[in-house]
Structures are given as structure tokens and as C-alpha cells.
Amino acid sequence: MIRVKHPQDFWAGILFLVVGGLAVWFGRVYQFGTATKMGPGYMPTVLSWIMVLLGLFLAGRGLLESGPGIERSLIRPQVFIIGAIVIFGLLIERVGLAPAVVVATIVASLASKEMRWKETLILAVGLAILCAVLFVKLLGQPLNIFAWGA
Amino acid sequence: MDILQNLGTGFAVSVTPLNLLFCLFGCLIGTLIGVLPGIGPIATIAMLLPVTFSLSPLGALIMLAGIYYGAQYGGSTTAVLVNLPGESSSVVTCIEGYRMAQRGRAGSALAVAAVGSFFAGCVGTVLIAAFAPILAKFAEEFRSPEYFSLMVFGLVAAVVLAHGSVIKAVAMIVLGLLIGLVGTDTQSGVARFTFGIPELYDGVDFVPVAMGLFGFAEIMGNLDRHGDQPRSTAKIATLWPTRAEIRRAIPAVLRGTAIGSFLGILPGGGAVLASFAAYTMEKKVSRFRNEFGTGAIEGVAGPESANNAGAQTSFIPLLTLGIPSTPVMALMMGAMTIQGIAPGTAIITERPELFWGMITSMWVGNLMLVIINLPLIGIWVSLLKVPYRILFPCILVFCCVGAYSINNSTFLIMMMAGFAVLGYAFAKLACEGAPFLLGFVLGPLMEENLRRSMVLSFGDPTIFLQRPISLCILLLALGIVALIVIPQFRETREEAFQE
DSSP, X not given: XXXXXXXXXXXXXXXXXXXXXXXXXXXXXXXXXXXXXXXXXXXXXXXXXXXHHHHHHHHHHHHHSOOOOOOOOOHHHHHHHHHHHHHHHHHHHHHOHHHHHHHHHHHHHTTSTTOOHHHHHHHHHHHHHHHIIIIIIISOOOOOSOOTTO | OOHHHHHHHHHHHHTSHHHHHHHHHHHHHHHHHHHSTTOOHHHHHHHHHHHHTTSOHHHHHHHHHHHHHHHHHHHHHHHHHHSSOSSGGGHHHHHHHHHHHHTTXXXXXXXXXXXXXXXXXXXXXXXXXXXXXXXXXXXXXXXXXXXXXXXXXXXXXXXXXXXXXXXXXXXXXXXXXXXXXXEEOTTTOOEESOTTOGGGTTOSOHHHHHIIIIIIHHHHHHHHHOOOOXXXXXXXXXXXXXXXXXXXXXXXXXXXHHHHHHHHHSXXXXXXXXXXXXXXXXXXXXXXXXXXXXXXXXXXXXXXXXXXXXXXXXXXXXXXXXXXXXXXXXXXXXXXXXXXXXXXXXXXXXXXXXXXHHHHHHHHHHHHHHHHHTTTHHXXXXXXXXXXXXXXXXXXXXXXXXXXXXXXXXXXXXXXXXXXXXXXXXXXXXXXXXXXXXXXXXXXXXXXXXXXXXXXXXXXXXXXXXXXXXXXXXXXXXXXXXXXXXXXXHHHHXXXXXX
């Protein structure tokens, strides 16, 4: 049974290995070219292979040398922060800027266990007004403040 | 020297009411985020990049630069009064600054920090004004091989000067370079790694990457570690230092400014490294060594001057060579590109009003910051009462709206979410984001210059060694690599980053 002695190094290595491997795979279709006339695939292929090697090295070292563990991770902040971004992305075109900001603020606030509803609602409305004034009125961005059914 | 005339050109454009307003605005935001722990200049500048689209190029750059050096001033306030670094470049200021506050000398520490920063800022500005044109003139001789070697040097320095594992830093750079190559290849027209997504044809957009990796990853990390903690703020009795304190602070300010200016120019250096180095130096050379740890004023004056000097001089490589040396400079480069300005040697000759306007605005901004920071300190302290549970949703919303407004694309928002996850994973795996961002910005430039060099030399890689300037730069890079191998330096490096 192999034991991971340095989880930070090991998993970082695996991450680089996977990304490098994917880049090698998807990059194989681009023409490599020669040193004098480098094709579009030259740099990506070289870099991808370097990454695969670095990943292997790191993962290997993570098995041999011991080191600190990975800092504890809470599920709640991740789910709500990423959730808020994604929901904002899904809503902005469907309902407009102001409602999307309100929803994103509320979802994001849930990431903190100290969240208070009254405070959050005031903040959400305040931010919606601020964004509408700043981005649409002052900076003239072509965004719809409300876009019901548009 | 027509430096006076040049400065005149600069002041003519930088003290117009509108540009003064941008400068003030940048300095205020910089101080604000400097004071608030949990949000740094990288995330803020990324957040405000979309806002600058509609500004004039000079106004945009003045404002963004103000945020960066303004943060250096603001960071010391939190460090001294609350014993929390408001900014990563103020980490060492906590050590002596907070002890001084406990002895009732908080006001004096803040005054010395602000005035030292102002002095350092002035010197930094003068250094840019004096050396940037010379360096730019010199760099006019540079061709593709020189630029390629210079970028190699920059990336090597970024690895050596970054904290943590060297291998991981290299891997992060390679990953950054690779992601920088996504998009249409300029020479062959082939779309690389775009998976048919139209938003990727022009390359991965810079703003969502910076926001995701730095802004959001930071928020999630902060929420993991702690919620809001009650903060006790030290009281300020008087802002006036005693005569003895002034006498002790002056040499420290001078030393800090010198070391900060030098380290700021180096790639990968910038404000953070400058403050660490200055503290280490003060601890070694000060006549009051034995007072370190109990509130020695040198330990505040040195690092605070150094971080501001470093913040100023780190503009030199970007403005003269077009090569960003720190993540913040990478963002400044992004801002320039968005405004249609190609950073590099041509700026000084082709857009003198832009170059000199920006430099003179830095001096004006430093002057504003002394005023913003000292008499108005009470306001900034009261801002520390804003709880994080209110702060982070604001950051999140601004990033989302900003990223969307780049070109009204939902894809960019989703990509930002992806980079947020990636940034969070990197933070947990102790991989630094800074080398990634540098690689990301330099990726396309490196590829282009490598290709051109190879065409020049008919595929002979020794071209980088045959050209004298290129060879010198590569030897310098090799010298830096040798530093890591020398055990003594390695120990100091680890020590410096542990404190």
C-alpha cells in the first residue's frame, strides 16, 4: 500500500499531471513544425510535456518525502460563493442587472455562517442600486437594469 | 538634461481637475483596501479594470496606479492599530508597529510610516523619471532574442523570489504560459484549445482569470479560516513623534528607501519582498537591535518606506521594457492593452504625455496620501468596523458585474467561476498564484519572440548566447538560479518568508 506523505505536493503534482496530459492530448492535432518554422503546436506541446514531467516529479516526491497536510476546507463557503457566481451568470441575461445582483448578494452572503437576513436584504438592494447607477448610468455600459421576459 | 521639461509636460496633464480626481479616487480606494484586511490590490485592480474601459487612457492608469501605492499607505494603519496586516506588504510592520501602539506610541508609528512612505515615494518617482528614459533608450537596441532572454530572466527571478516550493512555482509558470497560448495563433491562424467557444478566439480574457484566482480564491480562503473576529483597536494619543524617534527613524527611512527601490526594479520583487528585506536589514544594522520586538521605530520606518519605494520602482520594467515584473504590473499591462497602448520602449517617445503624466501623478498621489492618511486616520479606523460578512458579497457582486460588462458574455462569468475553483485548489495545495499570472501574461509574447528569434537564426538556439546583451541577461538569470543552490541564501530566503 502506497501512502501519501506530502498531500500538498502529491495532489498538486496530480493536478499538473492531469492538466498537462489533457493539453498534450488536445494539442496533438496542432502542427508541430520545425525549430526554424515553429508551427502552432510547438510551444503548447513542449510546455505540456514539461508540465507532465513536473507533475510526475511533484507527485513522486509527495510519496517519498513527508510534509504538511492540506488545510481544512469547509463545504459551505465554496458552494455558496461558486453558486453565487454561476447564478449571477445564469440570471443576468434573463432578468436583468438589478435582480441578478440581489439574488447573487443573498446567495453569496449565505457562505458566511454569521449571515443575518435583514442586513443582507438591505445590502442586496443597496448593491443593486449602486451597480445600476455606477455601471449603467455613469459608465454607460449597455446592460439592462430590468429585463423581465425580454 | 531636459528632465525638468519632461516633468513639466507631465504636470501639465496630471494636474487637470479630472485627472486629479482620478488620482484622488485611486488613492482613496487604495487606502480603503489597504486598511481592510482580506482584500488586496490585485483583486481590487482586477475588479476595477472593467470600470476603466470608458475612461481616458491616462485617467485609467493614474487611478489604477493610485490604488497600488495607496494600498501601501493604508496597510500600515491596520498593522499598527489592530496587529493585522491590512496588506501583505505590511506583514512585518505588525511586529514593531503593534508593540509601539501598546506602549501608547501608535500615532507616532503611523506618522513615521506615512512620512517615510512619502519620502520613499518621492525618491521612487524621481528614480523612474531619471532612469526610465535611459533604460528605454538602451532597450531600443533590443530585438526578439533580447526580449526572449529578458522574459526568461523575469520568470526565473519570479520563481526564486516567490515563497514556497521552487518546483511548484515553475509548474505554475508553465501552466500560466500554456493558458496564455489559448486562442488564435497569430502566425498560422489556427485556433488553439478554444473548443469552438467564440469568447476564447482572442485568448483567455485576463480580467476573469485575475478575479477568479486572486479575488474569489481569497474570499473562500478567508471564510474557511475564520469568520469575523472582534477587533480591538489601539488608541492614538498624538501623531507627533518625539525628537529621539525622529532621529532614529531617519536613517531607517533612507535605508528602507534604498533597498526598496532596488528590489522593486527586480522582477518578482515589488512591495512585499521590499518590506521583508528592509525589516531583516534593520534588525541587523540598527544601533537599537536589542529593542526589536518591543516596538523599535526602525522596524516600522524601514519596511514602510521600502514597500512604497518598491511599489513605485516596480513600474520601471513595465514602462520601459513592456515586461511586467509583478502580478500588479501584469494587471497594469492588461489595463494598457485594453486602452490600446502597447507597453514598451515606444511609450516614452510616442506617448510622452502619458508616460510623464503618470509619473507626475504618482508624486501628486503620494502627497495626497499623506493628507488622506494622517489627519483623516479616524475615518479609516472606523472602516475597520465593517464586518467581513458585508464586505465579501460586495466584492463578489462587483467582480461579477465587471466581468460580465467586458463583452456581455455569460461564458466569462462561468470561466471566472472555474478559475475561482482552480485558485482555491492552488491555495490549498500551497501553489502561488503570482507566477501563474506572470506566465499567463507573458505566454503569447514569449512564443512570438522565440519564433522570431528562431527565424532570425535559422533554427539555431545558440542565438541567445551569441548576442552580447542577450547573453548577459541569461547569465544574470543563471546567477539568480545559483543563489537558490547556495545553502546560505536558501536559509535566508526561507527565514525571510517565515517571519
